[in-house]
Amino acid sequence: MAPRKIIVAPSILACDFSRLGMEVERVTQAGADWIHCDVMDGHFVDNISFGPAFVEAASRHTPLPLDVHLMIEHPAHYLPRFLPLAGSITSHVEAIHDVSKTLAAVRTAGLLAGLAVSPPTPVELVKPFLGQFDILLIMTVNPGFGGQPFLDSMLEKVAEAASWRESGVFDFHIEVDGGINLKTAADAVRSGADLLVAGTSVFRAQDAAEEIRLLRNV
Ligand code: DX5
Ligand code: ZN
Numbered sequence: 001m002a003p004r005k006i007i008v009a010p011s012i013l014a015c016d017f018s019r020l021g022m023e024v025e026r027v028t029q030a031g032a033d034w035i036h037c038d039v040m041d042g043h044f045v046d047n048i049s050f051g052p053a054f055v056e057a058a059s060r061h062t063p064l065p066l067d068v069h070l071m072i073e074h075p076a077h078y079l080p081r082f083l084p085l086a087g088s089i090t091s092h093v094e095a096i097h098d099v100s101k102t103l104a105a106v107r108t109a110g111l112l113a114g115l116a117v118s119p120p121t122p123v124e125l126v127k128p129f130l131g132q133f134d135i136l137l138i139m140t141v142n143p144g145f146g147g148q149p150f151l152d153s154m155l156e157k158v159a160e161a162a163s164w165r166e167s168g169v170f171d172f173h174i175e176v177d178g179g180i181n182l183k184t185a186a187d188a189v190r191s192g193a194d195l196l197v198a199g200t201s202v203f204r205a206q207d208a209a210e211e212i213r214l215l216r217n218v
Contacts, residue, residue: 004194006216007173009034009067010208012058013049013146014199020054023203024061030208031216034067034087036177036197038146041072044095045144052081059085067197069116069177070095071143076102083109090114090137090175093125103132114175118143123157130170135195136161140188141178146199150179155191162192182211186218 010032015023024035037058040049059066065087072078075091079102082089089106093099093115106113114135115126119142126136138157141148154176161174175195176188185196196215205211 006189006218007033007195008202008212008215009036009175009195009197010202010212011036011038011146011177011197011199012203013038014203016203017050020057021061024058027202027208027212028062028064030202031212032064032202034065034195035062036067036069036199037086038199039068039070039072039078039082040144043073044092045071047144052078052085055082055085067114069114069137069197076105079105083111086111088112088114088135090116090135092116092118092143093129094118094121099129100132103129107134112173116143116177117157119151119154123160127164130164130172133172135173135175137175137177138193139178140176140180140184143178148179150181150184152187155187158188158191158193165192180215182214182218185215189218 010027037055040047042048068082068086068089070091076097091102103113112134115133116137118139140150140154173195174193176193177197180198181201
């Protein structure tokens with residue numbers, strides 16, 4: 001199989017919120033592929049980040065697809081508010097919802113549907129939903145906060161998911177999120193990841209364009 005094109009999605013959780021528009025424009029010009037938006041409700045994770053109004057504001061500063069990551073307890077309830085804004089929407093397998101129904105609603109709206117697994121969750125839990133998602137997001141830190149160290153043990157999950165993809169029956173992106181830098185990105189890509197979320201490493205880089213270029217070519 002031809003090597004997959006690596007997609008780099010900077011997470012605006014790490015940007016300067018007081019300059020949201022300029023920050024989104026900065027990483028867009030620096031060559032980002034997608035913009036990752038981490039929505040947290042203070043229930044599913046122990047942090048509150050931002051909601052649809054903030055995502056809408058970000059959308060006005062980039063033509064790039066927004067990759068919305070819902071770390072919220074009731075994704076189905078809030079889904080309609082994000083559908084018009086996003087290119088892809090990912091909900092967690094651990095959240096309270098009918099997973100198949102949420103994935104189908106995202107696809108019906110013409111978006112890519114993602115399913116996420118947190119570090120304590122075995123990746124096998126998403127297996128019944130193969131064929132129903134376009135993105136499998138493997139969290140490489142415990143969700144809730146940016147700037148945490150990458151959990152190396154998650155690489156096994158990436159490799160396991162990549163083996164499902166090798167059968168050729170199911171095709172989906174393998175997204176890694178949390179603690180991604182040049183070293184951990186290389187490990188993740190070697191294990192089968194093709195979609196890299198990077199908050200701190202891109203937004204705090206001296207040269208965001210160079211960082212994105214290097215991440216894409218790890
Ligand atoms: C964590 C979020 C991540 C986070 C990544 O809950 O899902 O997207 O912003 O940030 P870094 O790259 O700083 O680990
Ligand atoms: Zn995320």
